[in-house]
Amino acid sequence: MSTIQANAASDYATVVRERHSVRHYDPSAKISESEIVEILKEASLAPSSSNTQTWRFLVVNDDATKRKLHPIANNQQQVLDASATIIVLGDLEGYKEIGRINEDAVRKGYMPEDFAKQFTENSLKLYSGLTPEKMKSIVHKDGGLVSMLVMLSAKARGYDTVPMGGYNEQKLIEAFRIPENLVPIMLISIGKAAVPGRLTARLPIEDIVSWNELK
Ligand SMILES: Cc1cc2nc3c(=O)[nH]c(=O)nc-3n(C[C@H](O)[C@H](O)[C@H](O)COP(=O)(O)O)c2cc1C
DSSP states (O other), rough: OOOOOOTTTHHHHHHHHHOBBEEEETOOOOOHHHHHHHHHHHHTTTGGGGGGEEEEEEOOSSHHHHHHHHHHHTOOHHHSSSEEEEEEEEETTGGGGGGHHHHHHHOOOOOOOOEEEEHHHHHHHHTTOOHHHHHHHEEEHHHHHHHHHHHOOOOOOTTTEEEEOSSSHHHHHTTTTOOOTEEEEEEEEEEEEOOOOOOOOOHHHHHHHHHOOOO
């Protein structure tokens, strides 16, 4: 069983070591929308390309919508039993928010005004000239980073998660009327474990690390 209790201040190493993908949830355990917002707010502290924060979240937490998502997510039981499933999306046009983000940074005293103006101008020029493939690659990186923080932030609060790539992307887009600018990154179910996640093995570190040139 997890040694992490809800609302306990948990140290980073414990959170990382005790996060496991959980596929069996207590259907009676509900996470409030305000707590999910807190988790997403904390996760949004993730780094992103030029701080464009291209992630968007569609949270599925009502029973009818869970039933709609279930067959699309290969009938994975966690979609029905977890408190919520977060559809993580990447916005291919998200870079257009860069001006608003930088103006906010100026107001907060994080960035000088002339630097912000130049940064915004350069970024808009750069991102608007990228191919859709390149933009997709960027939002997938941003989306992966934020997704990891969603899972760690949830664990630090005593909740469990499982990331899912097992879903029908076309059906997801149709069923949730996801517009063309939003790319599905992954689903993350979040709730209280009914059965702890299985332990999983990792490759030996020396097999995955090279120094200065690849082995
Ligand atoms: C991109 C991605 C897609 C995944 N898709 C699924 C999935 O569809 N269903 C599932 O049960 N687990 C899924 N997983 C969870 C992995 O199986 C799990 O992370 C891996 O076995 C390591 O276990 P751990 O998360 O407990 O450390 C996915 C993980 C990732 C990162």
